[in-house]
Amino acid sequence: MGTIKVFVGTRKGAFILTSNDKRKDWKIDGPFFAGWEIYHITASPVNPNRLYASQSSGWFGQVIQRSDDGGKTWNPVGNNFSYEGDTGTHQWFDGTQKPWQFKRIWQIQPSVTEPETVFAGAEDAALFKSTDGGMTWMELAALRQVRGNLWQPGAGGMGLHTILLDPKKPGSIVIAISAAGAFRTDDGGLTWKAINRGLNSGSELPDPTAEVGHCVHNLAMHPSRPDTLFMQKHWDVMRSDDAGGMWREISGNLPSDFGFPIAVHAYEPETIYVVPIKSDSEHFPPDGKLRVYRSRSGGNEWEPLTYGLPQKDCYVNVLRSALAVDQMDSCGIYFGTTGGQVYASPDGGDHWEAIVHDLPAVLSVEVQTLS
Amino acid sequence: MIRVVLPYQLQELAGTGREVTLELSGRVTQRAILDGLESRYPMLRGTIRDAETKRRRDFIRFFACGRDFSLDDPDADLPESVAQGRDEFRIVGAMAGG
Numbered sequence: 001m002g003t004i005k006v007f008v009g010t011r012k013g014a015f016i017l018t019s020n021d022k023r024k025d026w027k028i029d030g031p032f033f034a035g036w037e038i039y040h041i042t043a044s045p046v047n048p049n050r051l052y053a054s055q056s057s058g059w060f061g062q063v064i065q066r067s068d069d070g071g072k073t074w075n076p077v078g079n080n081f082s083y084e085g086d087t088g089t090h091q092w093f094d095g096t097q098k099p100w101q102f103k104r105i106w107q108i109q110p111s112v113t114e115p116e117t118v119f120a121g122a123e124d125a126a127l128f129k130s131t132d133g134g135m136t137w138m139e140l141a142a143l144r145q146v147r148g149n150l151w152q153p154g155a156g157g158m159g160l161h162t163i164l165l166d167p168k169k170p171g172s173i174v175i176a177i178s179a180a181g182a183f184r185t186d187d188g189g190l191t192w193k194a195i196n197r198g199l200n201s202g203s204e205l206p207d208p209t210a211e212v213g214h215c216v217h218n219l220a221m222h223p224s225r226p227d228t229l230f231m232q233k234h235w236d237v238m239r240s241d242d243a244g245g246m247w248r249e250i251s252g253n254l255p256s257d258f259g260f261p262i263a264v265h266a267y268e269p270e271t272i273y274v275v276p277i278k279s280d281s282e283h284f285p286p287d288g289k290l291r292v293y294r295s296r297s298g299g300n301e302w303e304p305l306t307y308g309l310p311q312k313d314c315y316v317n318v319l320r321s322a323l324a325v326d327q328m329d330s331c332g333i334y335f336g337t338t339g340g341q342v343y344a345s346p347d348g349g350d351h352w353e354a355i356v357h358d359l360p361a362v363l364s365v366e367v368q369t370l371s
Numbered sequence: 372m373i374r375v376v377l378p379y380q381l382q383e384l385a386g387t388g389r390e391v392t393l394e395l396s397g398r399v400t401q402r403a404i405l406d407g408l409e410s411r412y413p414m415l416r417g418t419i420r421d422a423e424t425k426r427r428r429d430f431i432r433f434f435a436c437g438r439d440f441s442l443d444d445p446d447a448d449l450p451e452s453v454a455q456g457r458d459e460f461r462i463v464g465a466m467a468g469g
Contacts, residue, residue, distance in 0.1 A: 061418050061421075079418075
């Protein structure tokens with residue numbers, strides 16, 4: 001019998017939700033790091049006992065916590081995220097230029113091959129790498145050379161929020177930044193290129209098809225098909241089948257093509273999930289109905305998944321890192337809301353049930369599948 | 372002996388109680404206290420002042436003897452009562468919502 005652990009980062013601490021493969025009865029542990037913002041908490045795919053958490057606070061800055069016993073005990077590791085060299089400047093909200101300033105770590109992505117290697121995505125946007133389990137961090141600074149002066153913060157800040165690692169090619173990394181776009185390296189971070197061709201941001205940019213500046217909200221990739229990338233942009237759901245060389249829109253019949261997270265089914269690389277949100281200003285589900293949408297055709301044709309989800313008077317949001325899948329035989333889907341609910345579906349989205357109702361606002365959800 | 376009072380969040384992070392004590396040799400200044408504190412509790416590096424620039428974080432204040440020392444020169448001598456442990460050196464998270 002397998003075990004599922006759902007790692008939930010919230011505005012006021014972290015929680016670990018544990019169940020078996022039935023995913024019916026859950027044990028709730030936490031809050032860990034109570035009172036701190038936990039932008040991300042996740043496990044190493046190589047060493048399941050190795051967990052990392054990004055703990056931050058407007059008062060006390062950034063702390064990285066590490067557990068080597070599956071989350072029972074935690075210890076702070078390195079939190080010195082120093083930018084390499086002269087950072088130059090990026091655009092500010094008003095169009096003026098502003099120097100890079102470190103604020104927090106949005107995303108932690110442990111290597112899929114090296115147990116002591118881990119990546120961290122920062123605000124202001126940068127990618128850091130550690131090869132000693134998070135004790136020390138080095139910026140992969142060439143990323144900023146890709147027209148960093150034209151990057152700008154989205155409403156949540158100029159965060160590097162998504163890190164995708166190619167399981168077959170350790171040097172290939174795809175990242176996304178709001179609002180700069182998507183970028184990739186194929187040499188471990190020595191050189192980077194923007195991969196934003198095909199994106200159209202006419203509502204946000206003076207040049208709708210600019211090389212950089214797009215507000216990419218999230219990316220997803222199935223590990224068996226690293227050249228196929230899915231994107232939830234500020235507006236538009238997109239896909240690329242050539243490793244980001246060109247994107248095409250797959251929003252199809254979605255009630256809104258705005259949203260934050262996007263995820264791929266564990267075993268069906270053409271089955272993808274989004275949570276449409278009404279925008280630009282509201283940022284809650286259309287018509288007060290919380291609906292996950294699933295496409296089994298890689299986009300364009302979408303079906304609403306509603307069974308067990310509130311279908312009236314629901315005005316929560318689902319943030320970009322708050323949707324995840326497990327790897328049980330029947331793929332489970334999980335998401336957390338700004339209202340503090342964490343919903344689980346043990347059958348690919350057909351049926352949903354809340355694991356918890358009343359956590360602090362959920363920032364991130366990750367899932368670990370243990371056999 | 373210097374008595375340093377930490378805010379709750381940093382007590383939790385460092386695994387201390389409300390107050391920690393430090394023995395310092397030489398002048399007792401903000402910088403000397405924070406250097407001593409971070410040396411004994413490395414997990415506090417970066418949480419009170421920037422790890423590189425040593426600049427006080429925006430939402431951190433330093434109080435002692437009924438006074439706010441936050442904007443004082445970090446290398447200025449602190450009052451004798453702090454140096455002798457009669458008064459606490461308080462590290463405080465600024466009042467803010469959330």
